[in-house]
Amino acid sequence: MKNAIFILTALLIFPSCKQQNNSNNSKMSDLTSKNYVERMLNNIKHFNYEPMYYLTFRQNSCFSEILVNDIPVNKNFKEQSDEGTLDINNYIFKSGIQKVTFRLYPAGKVGNFDLSKFVSDTEMNIEITESDNDKKEQEGKKTMSYTTPITTTINPYGYSISKFEATGKTYYEASFTFNATVPYQFDSLSKGMDLRKQDPHTLEKKVIAFYKNQWEIINSKKVDDFFSFLELKEKECSQSVYDTRVDLEENLQAYLDPFTIENFKLEPLENYKMVFYGDGRIVCLELTSLDGKLRGKSALWGKFEREGLRAKFRKYYLYIPDNESELKILR
Structure with missing residues (x-):
């Protein structure tokens, strides 16, 4: 994860992405693994005091x-x-x-x-x-x-x-x-809908569809489709921590792990609940397990062998901007 100076758990967490429209083949942007670093570098502003x-x-x-x-x-x-x-x-x-x-x-x-x-x-x-x-x-x-x-x-x-x-x-x-006091300003969260006011069954279907689509993208190793969902979240996050080229290259490798680790295998998308955050403007699916290693984790995750059995969880904090209808990744 970005610039965290303390990692709390042996389980590895990897970053998140954006929701697409109804077609599983559509892309949200032209961001790819090949242009990710340069695109983010061009977006990030630096200041005398950060x-x-x-x-x-x-x-x-x-x-x-x-x-x-x-x-x-x-x-x-x-x-x-x-x-x-x-x-x-x-x-x-x-x-x-x-x-x-x-x-x-x-x-x-x-x-x-x-x-x-x-x-x-x-x-x-x-x-x-x-x-x-x-x-x-x-x-x-x-x-x-x-x-x-x-x-x-x-x-x-x-x-x-x-x-x-x-x-x-x-x-x-x-x-x-x-x-x-920070030298940047993002209005995304404040301009998100209060999802608690949406019909819960309709919203849950949307959220589940989003997770299922992402499961298929990762499972099918569609790297370009995957990166096309990252742009909004990455632009804000990379700016907020003033990422350098080295930081972005490390982020890129973390994003690529599910596609490059040969024995990485997604777990079935099951045993989850819909949870709200961000004063109702953010929604996600979390596992219902009470196991300490799984409790509160994202419902989309996989396992792999690397000096023992490890896990990666895909964190999705989704929101819908005002006057729009599709879920997007906020963080």
């Missing part, structure tokens, strides 16, 4: 989801204690107030510990920092930090006891905001 925003999290005794502007940036359903740092520029569409939301879930049985409910030391700490793109190695400027609240009581012996305020519960959600 702000990069990072989210660092530390969690304990729980599973979690973290969203920026109601778009998932991290899902952890495997490790009850974890930490990492992620760049989040891809989810910042314009300057102004940005919203971070996190959701905590019990981790269940962990060895001899019962974490089926939140315990006293359940915690999530999130810090937002800003750095210059050319000086990533330097410590960033802290923009915002948030830690789950604790309650303090005095026990019968006079000792102070602190515990997570939701101790004993099975779900916790909180949000906070921070201000970001």
